[in-house]
Amino acid sequence: MNILTRYECGCCKTQYADRDAALKCELNHKCPVDIKAVRYLSIANDNTGYPVTIMVRMGDGHLVAYKRQREV
Ligand SMILES: [Zn+2]
Known part of the structure; x- marks a missing residue:
């Protein structure tokens, strides 16, 4: 069994495998x-x-x- 971890931008709800990518997306929203x-x-x-x-x-x-x- 594999455990998958996903990170979701709180603004646009896009999911990322990489935490930093999700954080970058979230911080980019105005x-x-x-x-x-x-x-x-x-x-x-x-x-x-x-x-x-x-x-x-x-x-x-x-x-x-x-x-x-x-x-x-
Ligand atoms: Zn976003």
Whole structure:
């Protein structure tokens, strides 16, 4: 019988045989801190009510833009 040890990144859930690789993956992820800006379209152009873009402040201080890709 063989015993297998796997390490899982706590953020993306990817599994690794190597602990350092899993740790490197986990430390590479930047976590969102707060939403800095939100853009909506009028009801005539988008009746979903959801934002089309948001600007997110990450833990490392960078601002990253996210765009809605499909209708909800
Ligand atoms: Zn990861």
